[in-house]
Amino acid sequence: MKLKITITGPKVNDVGYRYFLLGIAMSNRIRMFEAHNMRSSEGQAVLAFADGDEEAIKAFCAQIETERPARSEVSNIVFDDFQGEVMRIGEYAQFCATIQLNKAIPVLLDMRDDLRAVRKNTDLIPQIKENTDAIPQIKANTDAIPQIKANTDAIPQIKANTDAIPQIKANTDAIPHVLGEIKGLRDDIQPGYANNFRQVQADVRAIKERLGMQ
Missing domain, CATH: 3.30.70.100 (Alpha-Beta Plaits)
Structure with missing residues (x-):
């Protein structure tokens, strides 16, 4: 039928x-x-x-x-x-399998491309891990920013101090000359001071004799 x-x-x-x-x-x-x-x-x-x-x-x-x-x-x-x-019916079953295979081929190709993309991303894992391992150092550097800013803010003062170095050097260079002048004054003062001291002693003795003091 x-x-x-x-x-x-x-x-x-x-x-x-x-x-x-x-x-x-x-x-x-x-x-x-x-x-x-x-x-x-x-x-x-x-x-x-x-x-x-x-x-x-x-x-x-x-x-x-x-x-x-x-x-x-x-x-x-x-x-x-x-x-x-x-x-x-057996031939029709094969026919159906062929139709389904034709439908599956684009899907399989997409899956292949997806697997390639997954593998590419997987290959990046060591680099991602390396970047992740660097996070503590990045945090440490970030935590140092306030100190860096403080040091940066001090630059004008450092520059002012640096600009004063020539004057400081000039003053330092004058020290030997000043010391020489002081030494000369000391040498000039010492002889006169000794003579004056002896004269004072003589005057004291004369006063004592007049007063009948021994």
């Missing part, structure tokens, strides 16, 4: 409906089966063909009338007689 099944509705494509029908056909031991996603005037459609024992076909039809794939939205299911050729 050959049968054509047309399933229409807002959401019957890309919900696994063909594989759902394939599973039901295999469970009912139908040897000839195929299904295809279509577009119709009513919207999305799945067109299925089955060829097998009459009892198996009836059981198949009863099951698909009462069961639906998850997330599908079905408006109508129509059963019609069919006289054409139907693909062997």
